[in-house]
Amino acid sequence: MKFDDKIPIYYQIKNYIYRQIITGKLVPGEKIPAVRQLAVDLTVNVNTVQRALGELISEGILESRRGLGNFVTEDQAIIDQMKHRLIIQQLHEMYMNLHNLNVTDDEIVQYLRQYIEDRRKHQDEQYS
Structure with missing residues (x-):
């Protein structure tokens, strides 16, 4: 590590x-x-x-x-809460980093959607 x-x-x-x-x-x-x-x-x-x-x-x-x-x-509820906290922490870091680049909230959503779409296409191409 x-x-x-x-x-x-x-x-x-x-x-x-x-x-x-x-x-x-x-x-x-x-x-x-x-x-x-x-x-x-x-x-x-x-x-x-x-x-x-x-x-x-x-x-x-x-x-x-x-x-x-x-x-x-x-206790699955505790594990789920931990996972939620980690996801929120990661989103917060991403959000702050993008805002520091003067990216608006709407642009963040747009970029994230595009990123996910591109990843899906890339994964589909790998398994075709």
């Missing part, structure tokens, strides 16, 4: 785990690797991983089971 120097590492680890859950690489009820293993895998300090996992547990995304480890929540 590559880290962005401008964003706290623990926050990037949280987002990494969010994405693993949303994309189905980590499924509800699945045990995640131990803190030390995650630290080794991500090449970060154990305390950094612990902070990220602590916040994920506080948010209800992960459940800590004494003596067993940490598991992805089986």
Whole structure:
């Protein structure tokens, strides 16, 4: 995993785990690797991983089971809320970046529709 120097590492680890859950690489009820293993895998300090996992547990995304480890929540509503928050965050970043380029709201919608249409055409061409 590559880290962005401008964003706290623990926050990037949280987002990494969010994405693993949303994309189905980590499924509800699945045990995640131990803190030390995650630290080794991500090449970060154990305390950094612990902070990220602590916040994920506080948010209800992960459940800590004494003596067993940490598991992805089986509460689909919590996962859906997390996905919604991530989507809104991504949209906000895109929106702010485009507004900084003096793109109007109507133009953003127009560009997004065109982008989606072009992507669909490209995907259809790939599978033809």
